[in-house]
Amino acid sequence: MxxxxxxxxxxxxxxxxxxxxGRFCLTGGFRDMYLSKDNRMFYALLVAIAVQSVGVYTLIELGIIEYNxxxxxxxxxxxxxFIFGIGIVFAGGCATGTWYRAGEGLIGSxxxxxxxxxxxxxxxxxxxxPINAKFQQPQLQTNSMADTLGINVxxxxxILVAIVGFIVYKEVTKPKVFIPTLKAKRTGLAHILFEKRWHPFVTALLVGLIAMIAWPLSAATGRVFGLxxxxxxxxxxxxxxTGxxxxxxxxxxxxxxxxxxxFIAAKASHEFRFRMPDVKTGLNSFAGGNLMGFGASLAGGCSIGNGLVMTAMMTWQGWIGLAFMILGTWTAVYFVFIRGRQKKKNTVISTKTSPTTA
Known part of the structure; x- marks a missing residue:
């Protein structure tokens, strides 16, 4: 114990x-892929998946852990x-993002x-x-991509490592865009840990290593799974x-x-503060949280369980789940951000052009 x-x-x-x-927010990453065509956070997720995949399957080869x-x-x-993807937009963060942003003092989280x-x-x-069990009933016998294709994992x-390596090379060799930063108030390790802006790929590398370490640590207690x-x-x-x-x-x-x-990271970097949402945001957060819980339970995993871990294990569940999470996020973004703004804009125009009454 x-x-x-x-x-x-x-x-x-x-x-x-x-x-x-590292501001490792998959909700923002999926959203930015659609809104601003910015794929950096998605690329960072792929880095974390690749690092974990190599590490965990090495542990399996060494006989340290087993996996089915x-x-x-x-x-x-x-x-x-798909439902989970919709939920994270309303909640303002995915499952893990909600936990870590709660540690920042964000009441909405x-x-x-x-x-x-x-x-x-x-x-x-x-x-x-019973609803969850009913949806789980139709099951295909093989979840392993390697077994389905009849190849070695x-x-x-x-292939994943090669693709990720190419993406990383293309990204790091792009012309640097100057981003003004505040004058450093700390030096050495304190500056790096609590003040310096972290590169998404560095964050992803660390997340991937932590995800890999989670497997043997968890297995040692009888729980054979990662994050x-x-x-x-x-x-x-x-x-x-229940007790x-x-x-x-x-x-x-x-x-x-x-x-x-x-909490430690936010407090040490002076980013911790209690922030109370307005009523509408609070209601959206609660509704989004419920959608996340419903969708993740149905899918057998969230953006971490399916999107990071099961993808690294080269399962259909992981990659199909990740694809439909992104699709759900884009659907919610379209109706919330794009259609919502258009409707608001049209309402403003209509108000301005409508005749006034005495």
């Missing part, structure tokens, strides 16, 4: 610290991931987190559990309402560690 608490909290704290300082991709609930993954945890619990062991990893957010988040509420200590697994301390690490 002590080992589980210490390693879970430390791994989570590292992840929360790195994500907060299992079956594929295709319909549930498609529907759940606490509201989204409440909805996310509540709905995840309802889907896994509450009133919506290292071929897929090599995961949705089920551990639900386990917290389940434990608080069942068996629900306190390594993943629970991981997500709590994210909160701690983010």
């Amino acid at each position: 002590t080992q589980m608490i210490i390693t879970g909290l430390l791994c989570g704290a590292l992840l929360g610290f790195v994500m907060q300082r 991709a299992g079956t594929l609930p295709l319909f549930a993954i498609i529907i759940g991931s 606490w509201i989204a987190l409440a909805g996310y945890i509540l709905m995840s619990t309802m889907m896994k062991s509450g009133v919506f559990a 290292w071929i897929l990893i090599a 995961g957010i949705t089920t551990p988040s639900a386990n917290i509420l389940q434990y608080l309402t 069942d200590s068996s629900l306190l697994n390594w993943g629970v301390f991981l997500v709590l560690g994210i909160l701690v690490g983010s």
Whole structure:
């Protein structure tokens, strides 16, 4: 139990610290791909996936951990991931992003987190559990991409690494754009950790390494998986309402560690402050959190569980889930940002041109 608490909290704290300082926000990354054609955060995600994939499969080859991709609930993954993508736009952050932004003092993220945890619990062991189970029923027998294609998994990893390497090379060799920065107030390591702007690829490299380390640390406590957010988040509420200590697994301390690490990073970099949302934003955050919890439970993973971990394991679940998360995000962005702005603009024009009455 002590080992589980210490390693879970430390791994989570590292992840929360790195994500907060590196602004590793997949919601913003998916949104920017559509709105401003900026793919840097998506490229950073691919870097983290590649690093983790090489590391974890090396651990498997060495016999340190074991892994079975299992079956594929295709319909549930498609529907759940699409809903999750919509939810993260309204919530203002994905599952992990919501945890680390809560550590910054963002009250809207606490509201989204409440909805996310509540709905995840309802889907896994509450009133919506039968619906979740029903959607999970149609399953394809093979989830492993390598098994489906009849090739060695290292071929897929090599292809991914080659693609990511090419992308990184193209990005780092682009002409540098001068970005004015504030005068440094700290020096040395303190400046790098708490003041200097982190490059997305450096952040992604660290996230990938943490994701890799999570596997053996988690497996040592009997939980054979890497980073995961949705089920551990639900386990917290389940434990608080039932008192069942068996629900306190390594993943629970991981997500709590994210909160701690983010708070430390935000406090040390002077970015921590309580920020209260307006009523509309608060309601959107809660609704978005519920959509996240519903979608992630249905899909068997969130932007981390499917989008980072299951992709690295070269599963159909991961890559299909990631694709439909992005599609869901783009759909929400279109209706919320683009159509919403157009409607507001047309309303303003209509108001200005309409005749006044005495």
